[in-house]
Amino acid sequence: MDTPGEDTSNSPDTDQSTESVVESILDGKRTTVFKNKQLVDPTTIVDHERIYGRDEQLAAEARAFRDTLDGERPPDLLLYGPSGTGKSLTVKAVAEKVKERAETNGIRFDFVSVNFKAMESHTLDRAVWKLGQQTAHKAGVAWELPRKGVSTDAKYVRLYEIVEDHFDSLVFILDEIDALTGSKGEDEPAYSRLLYSLSRAMAEQHVNTLISTVVITNHPKFRENLDSRTDSSYNPTGIHFSDYEAHELIEILNRRRDAFKEDALEESVINLVAAHAAKNEGDARRAIDLLRDAGEDANKNGDTVVTEKHVRSANDSLVKNRVLEIVDGMSLHKKLALYAAAVIADVNDGKAPSPVVYQLYQVICNSSGRDVYTQETVNSHINKAATYGVVSSDRTSGGFKRGVHLLFTFKEPVPAVLETLEQDDAFDSIDREKSRSLATQFL
Structure with a gap:
């Protein structure tokens, strides 16, 4: 029996257990749905005849x-x-x-x-x-x-x-x-x-x-x-270059179908992957990434056919990882500005007018004892996120009280953005529901 607090990381039993897990994977028979995975690798330069649209x-x-x-x-x-x-x-x-x-x-x-x-x-x-x-x-x-x-x-x-x-x-x-x-x-x-x-x-x-x-x-x-x-x-x-439409994404993916073994793709998979990509500005790169990740998910589970279940699981991971990669390197005030915009968008069909964003940003900073930057700086912070494809920014007229202002529209799922931002300990003191209630009032 191990003594409480004793380090058993180098014990023979632990080493044997770790070794057997690794060896069981390396020595075991590999199950894969792929025939030529390079065709769904974003670094591969494909022949021009595979390019559609x-x-x-x-x-x-x-x-x-x-x-x-x-x-x-x-x-x-x-x-x-x-x-x-x-x-x-x-x-x-x-x-x-x-x-x-x-x-x-x-x-x-x-x-x-x-x-x-x-x-x-x-x-x-x-x-x-x-x-x-x-x-x-x-x-x-x-x-x-x-x-x-x-x-x-x-x-x-x-x-x-x-x-x-x-x-x-x-x-x-x-x-x-x-x-x-x-x-x-x-x-x-x-x-x-x-x-x-x-x-x-x-x-x-x-x-x-x-x-x-x-x-x-x-x-x-x-x-x-x-x-x-x-x-x-x-x-x-x-x-x-304009956005791809759903039917074009389907054809693009069909031209990569031979990345997989014959009968390794459930018939509805291509259409579902294309539908997810079409929701994200018709991004073909994301569609190909999602198809590959769905195949990886099938491999991980030892399945021989890629199904809709694998697509949904891969899509959830892809969204979270992309948002995390973008948000992780932001300074705290950039995160606070983006958080305020995301809360507004969460109660306003994915759109966040800059004057309302700034109102909520001020409240969040004041309630958590942080400095408040100018609206120009906050807008600049959010526009930085636009550079990475999280939001888009357009100048518009809001009529009464708002005049000409920026309208931020989220390209990534707002819940994923909020959840990723809230992983930062600095957001522990911020109540999302209270912020949502304030956002509704400000709108």
């Missing part, structure tokens, strides 16, 4: 990249539209196909893709370092430069050396460029300075390589923040 965009991208095969510089492209509408997917598929043709013609063409939202730091210096690292990887050479201790200019020099020595034509795919905001207090966002440098690389004779950029963004108005000199030198061709 984007013929117009694929054609525009192919026409632009066609210049490479004629020894000309492809035009800069600006791909804009909501998340999960095929922007990254289509341009990488086309670039991959052009790369194959270019190799046949003896042209050293390639593309380098960086998602700035995924970077640890959103400064220009880190962006140039990341571009250099990825370019070196594509060229098959060492990047060599450390993240810190070397100037940004030195990183540009090394980047251009690699480009000049290894490519005849190179496209930089700059994904989620809005996230490249730079350091606080800078006169212009880091993405403006990056675009200026890349757009001027040939003119300033840093390289003879034909360089062009593909900018991918959810917010085409990011150009409003460009420095005037950048705006004059950066003139992309715009390609718009």
